[in-house]
Amino acid sequence: MPRSEVACRNVPLRDILHMGVESLADVLFSGVDVRLTRVTEVAEGLVVGAVACGPPPRCPGCNARASRVHSSCERGLAGLPVDGRSLTVRLQVRRFFCDRDRCSRRTFVEQVAQLSERYRRSSLGLKQWQHAVAVELGGRPGQRLCRRLRLRAGRTRLLGLLT
Numbered sequence: 001m002p003r004s005e006v007a008c009r010n011v012p013l014r015d016i017l018h019m020g021v022e023s024l025a026d027v028l029f030s031g032v033d034v035r036l037t038r039v040t041e042v043a044e045g046l047v048v049g050a051v052a053c054g055p056p057p058r059c060p061g062c063n064a065r066a067s068r069v070h071s072s073c074e075r076g077l078a079g080l081p082v083d084g085r086s087l088t089v090r091l092q093v094r095r096f097f098c099d100r101d102r103c104s105r106r107t108f109v110e111q112v113a114q115l116s117e118r119y120r121r122s123s124l125g126l127k128q129w130q131h132a133v134a135v136e137l138g139g140r141p142g143q144r145l146c147r148r149l150r151l152r153a154g155r156t157r158l159l160g161l162l163t
């Protein structure tokens with residue numbers, strides 16, 4: 001479990017909304033290379049805007065360190081709930097060029113350590129909770145528990161984490 005993601009799960013929502021984005025970044029994503037830009041309360045819970053700000057990553061194809069940014073894009077990640085409310089992270093990440101001639105990848109999108117994985121729409125912390133639920137309860141009972149805990153996870157998703 002990424003330690004950063006469990007730090008403030010019991011902090012009341014009203015306190016979270018009154019924290020500045022820098023303080024909130026410290027408690028929500030401590031040690032993660034992101035800068036928070038906004039926090040918004042919506043009907044379903046909280047939406048935080050975050051920008052990846054770590055050093056240039058290595059190319060997943062050839063392991064060379066990237067240096068040129070191609071573009072940036074936004075991903076939506078479901079995170080662990082805060083004070084019983086769902087959390088969505090609107091994460092802005094960079095697409096980099098790979099400049100190695102022999103590499104088959106021309107560009108790739110960075111991943112934020114302890115937070116995101118390629119193709120995955122949940123944070124790593126949420127994935128680990130879902131996995132624990134799936135191991136203990138399986139599909140349908142796990143889905144019911146996730147609903148009560150306000151963790152986003154369907155039966156198929158839970159079972160998929162077991163393979």
Ligand SMILES: [Zn+2]
Nearest residue numbers: 059062098103
């Ligand atoms: Zn490469």
